[in-house]
Amino acid sequence: MTERVPVSMTVNGEDVQRFVEPRTTLGDFLRVEMELTGTHLGCEMGVCGACLVLLNGKPIHSCLMLAVAAEGETIETVEGLAESKAIADIQQAFHNRNALQCGFCTPGMLVTAHEILKSEHPLTREEIRDELSGNYCRCTGYEAIVDAIEQVFVARAAGREVEASGQFAETAA
Amino acid sequence: MVTKTKKPLVPRLGSERVKPAPFRYFRANSLAEAFAAYAEAEGDCTYMAGGQSLLPVLSLRLQTPSLVIDISRLEELRGISLANGVLRIGALTRHNEMLHSPEIARYAPLLSKAAPYVAHPAIRNKGTIGGTIAHADPAAEFPGMTLALNAEFEIANSEGRRREPANGFFRGLYETGIAPGEILVAIHVPVFGEHDRCAYHELARRRGDYPLVGCGVRATIRDGVATNGRFAFIAVGAVPQRAFAAEAAIEGQRLDETAIAAAQTALEQDLQPDDDSETTGAMRLHLAKVLLGRLLREIALSPSKAVEAAA
Numbered sequence: 241m242t243e244r245v246p247v248s249m250t251v252n253g254e255d256v257q258r259f260v261e262p263r264t265t266l267g268d269f270l271r272v273e274m275e276l277t278g279t280h281l282g283c284e285m286g287v288c289g290a291c292l293v294l295l296n297g298k299p300i301h302s303c304l305m306l307a308v309a310a311e312g313e314t315i316e317t318v319e320g321l322a323e324s325k326a327i328a329d330i331q332q333a334f335h336n337r338n339a340l341q342c343g344f345c346t347p348g349m350l351v352t353a354h355e356i357l358k359s360e361h362p363l364t365r366e367e368i369r370d371e372l373s374g375n376y377c378r379c380t381g382y383e384a385i386v387d388a389i390e391q392v393f394v395a396r397a398a399g400r401e402v403e404a405s406g407q408f409a410e411t412a413a
Numbered sequence: 414m415v416t417k418t419k420k421p422l423v424p425r426l427g428s429e430r431v432k433p434a435p436f437r438y439f440r441a442n443s444l445a446e447a448f449a450a451y452a453e454a455e456g457d458c459t460y461m462a463g464g465q466s467l468l469p470v471l472s473l474r475l476q477t478p479s480l481v482i483d484i485s486r487l488e489e490l491r492g493i494s495l496a497n498g499v500l501r502i503g504a505l506t507r508h509n510e511m512l513h514s515p516e517i518a519r520y521a522p523l524l525s526k527a528a529p530y531v532a533h534p535a536i537r538n539k540g541t542i543g544g545t546i547a548h549a550d551p552a553a554e555f556p557g558m559t560l561a562l563n564a565e566f567e568i569a570n571s572e573g574r575r576r577e578p579a580n581g582f583f584r585g586l587y588e589t590g591i592a593p594g595e596i597l598v599a600i601h602v603p604v605f606g607e608h609d610r611c612a613y614h615e616l617a618r619r620r621g622d623y624p625l626v627g628c629g630v631r632a633t634i635r636d637g638v639a640t641n642g643r644f645a646f647i648a649v650g651a652v653p654q655r656a657f658a659a660e661a662a663i664e665g666q667r668l669d670e671t672a673i674a675a676a677q678t679a680l681e682q683d684l685q686p687d688d689d690s691e692t693t694g695a696m697r698l699h700l701a702k703v704l705l706g707r708l709l710r711e712i713a714l715s716p717s718k719a720v721e722a723a724a
Binding site: 306 | 431432433434435436437438440461464465468469471472473481483485509532533534535536538539619620
C-alpha cells in the first residue's frame, strides 16, 4: 500500500476531489470511488472496450489510464451521456433492435456509437464495423448493434427521433 | 447525479484481485525533473507517456516499478515542425494526430498510410508515437516504418541530447538503443520528394489486431525506374526488419512482374520467421511475399506527387 495522493477532475460535469492510490486506474476510480458502475471493467488490459469513457470528449479505455494522471481533466461516463440525453436515441435504437443480451459490453458500445455518430457523413456498415473493432461483444454478436447505429444515422440525418419499435416496443419507457 | 448507495457497490482494491502492484507517481514538468526523479529512484522506475502499452504491463504485473514518472505533459515533446527538409515529430504526438495531420500526410505519407492500422480508435486517442517506438513491439506499425523512412531518433538524457538512426536502433525483443533513464524526444524524418512513392498494408485476422505480417515500402520512381527502395516488415521476428536483398532486386529496375518476382524470391534471404503456436514461419514468409508483391504493384501504378498536384 502506498500513500494516497490527491487528485481533482471533472466527472459528468461535477468537480471532484479525492485521495487515490497511484496504482488505481481511472476505471476503478470511477467504479469504486465515484460509484459510477456503468463503466464496466472486463479485460483490464485495453482489449475488450467495455470500460470506454470520454476524456476531454474523446473515447479512451479507463483501464489504461491512472486516475492520478487524470488531474484537471474532464471525464464523461455512460451515466453522464445518458443523463444529458446525449445518447437517448442510441439507447432507444439499441432497445428497438435488441442490440444487447447480457449487456456487459453495452456501455463501451454506447460510448463508441456516440463518437462515430459525430461523423459528418453517415458511415457505411463496413465503416461502422471498423470503428467497433475495439469493442468485444461475446453474446449477441454485432449485427444488431450495427443495425442500431445505422438506424440512428438515418434518424439524425432526417432530423427525427428514434421511435420505439420492434418486438419490445410496448415495454419501451 | 446517480443515486448514491451507502454500501460500496464493488469491493475495494485488494491483493486478491489482478491489479498493478503499488507504486509511487510523479508528474514531471520538464525533462530535467524527469531525469532527477529517475536518478533518485535508482532506475527502479518507469516513464509513462500515453500508457497504452505500460498499463497492461503494470496490470499484469510483468513490471513492478516503485515509481511511475509521468512524462505525458512535457510540452517540449509535442508538436510537428519542418526544417531543412526534415520533419520533426514530437514524441508525444498521438496516433490519432498522426492519422489526421496534414503535415504527416504530405511529408511522411507512409506514416499516414500505416496509422489506420495502429490498434483501435480509443487506443489511438491516447497512445503516442514516441511510446510505441520506445516500447518496440516487433508487430507495431510505427516503429517498423521508421526503418523504411531512414528516420533518426532524438534522445535526451541528463547530459544533453543525441541522435541515433532507426537502422540498428531495434536491438532485440522490446530492446532499443535508448539507454536506461533516457527519453525519446522526437522522430526526425527526411521529407518525401516529388518522385518518392510509398504504400503500407498488413494482414491481420481482425482489423486492429496485431498483424500476421505487415509491410511498408517506399521507393523513388523516375521514368518508371525504381531506386532507393526501402522495405520494412513487422511481425516477422523479434525486431522490425529491413529487406535489403529484396530492395537490391529492384534497384534500377522497372517495377514490372519480373522485377517484383525477383524481389519476392530475394525476400527469402531477408526473412526467416520462426514458427509460433498459431502460424508457421513458412506461412508468414509466404504472406510477406504476397504483401510485397501487392505493395510494389501499388507504387508502380500510383501517380507521383507531381501528377497528383496537377490533377
